[in-house]
Amino acid sequence: MKKIMIIGGDGFCGWPTALHLSQMGNDVTIVDNLSRRSIDEELGANSLTPIQSMETRLTAWKEATGKTIAFEKIDVAVEYDRFEALLDQQKPDTVIHFGEQRAAPYSMKGATEKRFTVDNNIGATHNLLAAVTSLGIDPHIVHLGTMGVYGYDDDGMEIPEGYLKVYIPGDEKQIYQRDILYPTNPGSVYHMTKSMDQLLFQFYAKNDRLRITDLHQGIVWGTQTDETKLDDRLMNRFDYDGDYGTVLNRFLMQSAVGHPLTVHGTGGQTRAFIHIQDTVKCLALAVMNPPERTGKVKILNQMTETHTVRNLAELVAKASGATIANVDNPRNEAAENGLRVSNKTFISLGLKPITLAEGLLEETQQIAQRFADRCRMDMIPCVSTWTDNQAPGVVQLD
Ligand code: NAD
Incomplete structure (x- = not known):
């Protein structure tokens, strides 16, 4: 049994991860400032699924399983002293860090949201690293990064896991070799913060010999x-609004309410996907397989399949009979790209992924159709744009 602190454990990925790790017999504490719920209020948005307060969620978990999860409401980016004191008191074996502002469109809305995203995400990550080193404790830190830091090229190269070996030609037929982080190419302020997180981790792994796993999801x-299926009060959130809804969930919800599936331009962008059930399994595998103290970050790709947006829309349209609408792209990105990604570590650790083909129907019927009457149609369009002189579009990807 491990003592595990989960920062951001009220969120879409954090909540089911907390339940899974608790179910496995670990001692779990959630740390969250509930800012994701406040942003819903700010945007006038809601989760398609009815989600309960943290208090009700934890009571329901206790009733369903007899297990207890602790909760501390702390802003990790701002309340440094309270956070450090909690780490000191708990001395966790593992800290999982989900606690960041994660919507690319929200991070591009304006100066307020850009500054909040940078202050919150960099502040939270650095406060964790500074507190752990200042206390001299030794948790394995597991962070959720994103595939988006890699950028999207179209030359067929497989995106590797871990550091990259590069060879640099010198003056006189000499070749120098360096191990570097994959050169990032972020596509939004949010992705930029994830790129900056990588440097913070690289420094603390090298300087303070911290054990860190960075999962590029x-x-x-x-x-x-x-x-989360054990009791309706444990239900996970389902974001479908223009800022936080990820592309497939948005298509599913659009099909359930009879809205055309809104595809950016030609929909030729290829992206990497993973089912939430596989996310929690990967987190458990990462927790059980901490890295050695090598001075380097353990970097893994946490994804199971790639699809073009066009292909996704066609799959959902086929399953549901929805129509497809091609709309202007609010993002500053290539219209078409390929994507090949190595995920060999999780597969070698035994992950057996849920494919889209298997999971799509259940998701459509049990979530999108069941809660279609809670959908606010006015929340569907994405009104955030990447540059100031752009007209608002209507779709976002991640
Ligand atoms: P989410 O917004 O649903 O959850 C994040 C949680 O962190 C929220 O509950 C929020 O209240 C909390 N939080 C944010 N800032 C905090 C702070 N300063 N102090 C304490 N708590 C704070 O997001 P998610 O979809 O669950 O994503 C979790 C992580 O996984 C993020 O870091 C995100 O970048 C990463 N990720 C998510 C996806 C995806 O598709 N959802 C894909 C790739 C990576």
Whole structure:
């Protein structure tokens, strides 16, 4: 049994991860400032699924399983002293860090949201690293990064896991070799913060010999996991609004309410995906397999399949009979790209992925159709744009 602190454990990925790790017999504490719920209020948005207060969620978990999860409401980016004191008191074996502002469109809305995203995400990550080193404790830190830091090229190269070996020609037929982080190419302020997180981790792994796993995750789809299905009060959130809804969940909801599936331009962008059930399994595998103290970050790609947006829309349209509408792209990105990604570590650790073909129907019927009457149609368009002189579009990807 491990003592595990989960920062951001009220969120879409954090909540089902907390339940899964608790179900496995670990001692779990959630730390969250509930800012994701406040942003819903700010945007006038809601989760398609009815989500309960943290208090009700934890009571329901206790009733369903007899297990206890602790909760501390702390802003990790701002309340440094309270956070450090909690780490000191708990001395966790593992800290999982989900606690960041994660919507690319929200991070591009304006100066306020750009500054908040940078202050919150960099502040939270650095406060964790500074507190751990200042206390001299030794948790394994597991962070959720994103595939989006890699950027999207179209030359067929497989995106590797871990550091990159590069060879640099010198003056006199000499070749120098360096191990470097994959050169990032972020596509939004949010992705930029994830790129900056990587440097913070690289420094603390090298300087303070911290053990850190950075999971470069694809776009998460699906809603429920084995544990969230145990009781309706444990249900996970399902974002469908223009800022936070990820592309597949948005298509599913659009099909359920009879809205055309809104595809950016030609929909030729290829992206990496993973089902939420596989996210929680990957987190458990990462927790159980901490890295050695090598001075380097363990970097893994956490995704299971790639699809073009066009292909996704066609799959959902076929399953539901929805129509497809091609709309202007609010993002500053290539209209078409390929994507090949190595995910060999999780597969070698035994992950057996849920494919889109298997999970799509259940998700459509049990979530999108069941809660279609809670959908606010006015929240569907994405009104955030990447540059100031752009007209608002209507779709976002992750
Ligand atoms: P989410 O917004 O649903 O959850 C994040 C949680 O962190 C929220 O509950 C929020 O209240 C909390 N939080 C934010 N800032 C905090 C702070 N300063 N102090 C304490 N708590 C704070 O997001 P998610 O979809 O669950 O994503 C979790 C992580 O996974 C993020 O870091 C995100 O970048 C990464 N990720 C998500 C996806 C995806 O498709 N959802 C894909 C790739 C990577």
